[in-house]
Amino acid sequence: MTIYRSPCPIATTLDIVGDRWTLVILRDLLTGKSRYSQFLTSPERITTNVLADRLEKMEAAGLVARSPYQQRPIRNDYRLTEMGRALHPMLRDMCRWANQHIPGTWTPPESFMRE
């Protein structure tokens, strides 16, 4: 079990997902991506080593589960766990807030914003 720095629920959530790249990957997983090659095509241009690092941390935190879809060389599929999917409302809130208060922010696809 991972030990977090503070019992404050806000600080703990930030420790787990308060990193830009983690949130980018989380968004991609929520919109249906599951493979390295798919994450690498996102407009933010994540590098393979950052992607590998964040996926490993997300797996350790229990947000993501990995399963091989190919052997030799081994290739993995990454899927959100129930715990990972449960972050969707928070991401929706962040989008709603930014769209309302920060001019020029992207509007997410309707499917992402639907409850």
Add this chain to the structure above:
Amino acid sequence: MTIYRSPCPIATTLDIVGDRWTLVILRDLLTGKSRYSQFLTSPERITTNVLADRLEKMEAAGLVARSPYQQRPIRNDYRLTEMGRALHPMLRDMCRWANQHIPGTWTPPESFMRE
């Protein structure tokens, strides 16, 4: 007007409030604190220079408005703007998620969680 690094609404929100101390101050403002002396008594023991820095940034971002309640020496009251108050649902989501998925996190007061 502040210019943010990306038009992504999630990245932008994180740029504005994705800092532990900013969220601690935001929580305190949402629960009724408004003065330096009050913020300094929170269990996280923020230092005066970090507090001053974050309040200044929050004011620049439009989350907080300052008004003097005393002259000589000047003392200010800090209040959330409508834009700042609009972050409450996101903080509630973070608490709800952590309480549900991370054992041992604090349960916020009911008044904070009420919609």
